[in-house]
Amino acid sequence: MGEIKSKAERRFQLFWNTFFIVISIVALIPIIRVFSMSLSSKDAILAGRVFLYPVQATTEAYIRSFQSGSFVSSFIFSVFLMIGSTIVCVIMTVLAAYPLSKRNLKGGAVIMTLFVLTMYLDPGIIPKYLNVKDFKLIDTFWALIVPEALSAYNMIIMCTAFRGLDSSLYEAAKIDGCNEVQTLFKVALPLVYPTLATLALFYAVGRWNRLSDVLYYVNSSKLYTVQMVLKQLIESVKLTNDEGIQTQLVADNIKAASIVISMSPMVIAYPFIQKYFTKGIMLGAVKG
Amino acid sequence: MKNVIVKERARKIPFKIYIRNTWQLYLMLLIPVIYMLMFRYRPMIGGVIAFKKFNVFAGMWNSPWVGFANFKEAFGSMDFWNALVNTLILNVGDLILGFPVPVLIAVFLFEIRNLKIRKATQTILYLPNFLSWVIISGIITQLFSTSGLVNDLIRGTGLREVNFLSSPFIWRFVYWFSGIWQSAGYSLIIYLAALSATDPSLGEAAYIDGATRLQRIAHVTIPQIRPTISIMLIMQLGKIVSIDFDRPYMMGNTLVKSAADVISTYVYSVGLQAGRFDFATAVGLFQSVVGIILILSVNKISKKMGQEGIM
Known part of the structure; x- marks a missing residue:
């Protein structure tokens, strides 16, 4: 159905493309979250300041794990x-x-x-x-x-x-x-x-x-x-x-x-x- | 033709020459066959301790027979029924909440024409399938604990925090959610493959006849992948009394024991941890027998309904 390019079709494509991009991001959030926590400082986590990116970025946790x-x-x-x-x-x-x-x-x-x-x-x-x-x-x-x-x-x-x-x-x-x-x-x-x-x-x-x-x-x-x-x-x-x-x-x-x-x-x-x-x-x- | 000739010739070969040509094949098979007998069939014989009072020192054969006493004890035990009911609840929830998700995603993903987005979505949704339940439970804990991301968001909207991991009722939803996250991508790939084997001209014909997109999906697309959907459904229905060990064991915690104790974890704790081998074997055997009966009957029903069976 490659030829169909009505307005409704374009709107449909736009909606579902956006929908699946959102779904993909949501599915990745758990992994992004754990990744950003691993790179944040302990204090920032306890204060609840870590969301989806590292806060007070540090590799301390990795060093401690490897130790x-x-x-x-x-x-x-x-x-x-x-x-x-x-x-x-x-x-x-x-x-x-x-x-x-x-x-x-x-x-x-x-x-x-x-x-x-x-x-x-x-x-x-x-x-x-x-x-x-x-x-x-x-x-x-x-x-x-x-x-x-x-x-x-x-x-x-x-x-x-x-x-x-x-x-x-x-x-x-x-x-x-x-x-x-x-x-x-x-x-x-x-x-x-x-x-x-x-x-x-x-x-x-x-x-x-x-x-x-x-x-x-x-x-x-x-x-x-x-x-x-x-x-x-x-x-x-x-x-x-x-x-x-x-x-x-x-x-x-x-x-x-x-x-x-x-x-x-x-x-x-x-x-x-x-x-x-x-x-x-x-x-x-x-x-x- | 060629096959017929080869078969004719094979029948006429004398035994001696047949062995001379094929002894290496039998030698190759020897190791796997012995392995299967020793590590798959031997334990099945060991299942007889379900009917015995097992004594570690007397061993499997010298322990006294007790008939169905272990089964009677199981059926009279609250913990057993709790584990059985929980197994059913968690599996039925997986079926009702989890089964439609990949079907719906696949159908709509197949409608979008941006192949890059289609491919990327498929790849990303399949990723959690490669993570162990230990890792997933760690991630889920960090998401749903009282100090986790989800509760941060809930508090952000001014609502009260939810005890996702300590209320047995809500915990079940976390369990089901983790299942969708982990395995939807796997089924999605199967459905997408089934969809790409469908005939696009049917959808086009329906479009020309004035069918809306939803009508086309419901009456043209989905009927075409119905055999795949029904096979997936049969396989899941056949497994409704059996439950994997890692997932409930790792997802559960002591506060939600009343909802998270399932057959597999129950057998582990009574059998391997408390050392009641005979009783735990009886529970496991009960589950296996019910499981086989279910698989056979589901298979039969689906064949009667004109669908393909799995066996």
Whole structure:
């Protein structure tokens, strides 16, 4: 309807363009607010003078956050955990998806069903916890990787990607003398690279953001992720509120700085990886 | 044709040669299959402790059977019903308040012709989806606490401050709002993709026939994306008794316990914190079974109504 340029149409466009600009700004306000608080002085916050921009701008809160050893070490630990977990997840996903993408693999359908059922059958937190305990993984690094090492949903997406490749490529590889492992690495994987990258990002973001398994499976603070340390930081103030004590254990600007640091990897990477995620949603929706 | 030939050939290959060609594929599958059996199916068997009086020292198999005693105890417990009702209230609220938002945004966003604004809105609304619930709860606290931004604005207009985070009734709205903020962008992308697959000539025809914009949206645009809307609705209805852990756990606080205690947090506190594994497993099992029945029935109903199912 590109030709329609009536007065009413122009008014409509103007109204809704403005409306969506406002909506976008409103959606960003929570993030802008926490950002400006992290850069404001403690006194300015207590006096209620901080609105949507820093007042008495200072990086004091960031310096204090970085001086707190537990926060920095948990951040570094989280980065390593995220990388390690993503590598394990991607390997597991490819190992399952590539063979299952072969339609004439004997037993493939049964195994596929075995995977699909796990999306609907949830054993619950406690049996999962006891299972992790049986494998002696409680309070180890692996407790934060192994229980979530393979998602059937992502595996199906990967499988669909392999199936989307032209079967003549596989034939050609076979004629050239490639065995299945060589075909996977030299022919299939380079071609499904975009899907692989998308799934890796899904796994990475999921691992960075997840709190529950740290709560369930881990006790020692050296295995705390940044989310866990941030949670304690946020709650330290909640506790004092319940007792009616006015003094804050952790000042608001330090909390804000910690929040900003914790979300920085996602927010910084977001503009670059956003298009993968948009595509990733659609990959899942095709099946949906 | 080609496929038929390939299949014919596959059938004739002797077993020995089939294995020689495919053993590497089976070897690859071995690790994920063992993993799935050990970390997805083994815990399901462990669910039997819901019917036992679990003794840590005796272990899962040697603990005595108690039949449905754990379930009876759960159904007689106020805390259980409180958690179940809260789960339903929070999920139904998400559905009623949260579900229409991305549909409406998508429909109107699709009408505007400035592609830059369309793209920017989509990108910005999708951003909170990448933040953890720990971060979101921290941000929400700073927005809605008595000294937060929202109360600053309310005081600015001369009204009295609102206890968003300590009144259970109002807290629920903060919970629902946080859900919209976090996840509307995700659904928005799905709806926008569905919209861009629609046929623009239908809308043009309706325009020439004199339909107003709202009539076109209601009678031409929305019917075209109805399959997508119904699938999204089915998926959310199927999950109405199950609730994620991170979100209610982080959004809640001790003052709004009566509204924020849900099944997942209840199972965590009775099971992992208080150590009543058998009882907590029974509660979790009850939720899983009801959840599966719901998914299956919603799926069946939607297929009967001529919509596509999810399975």
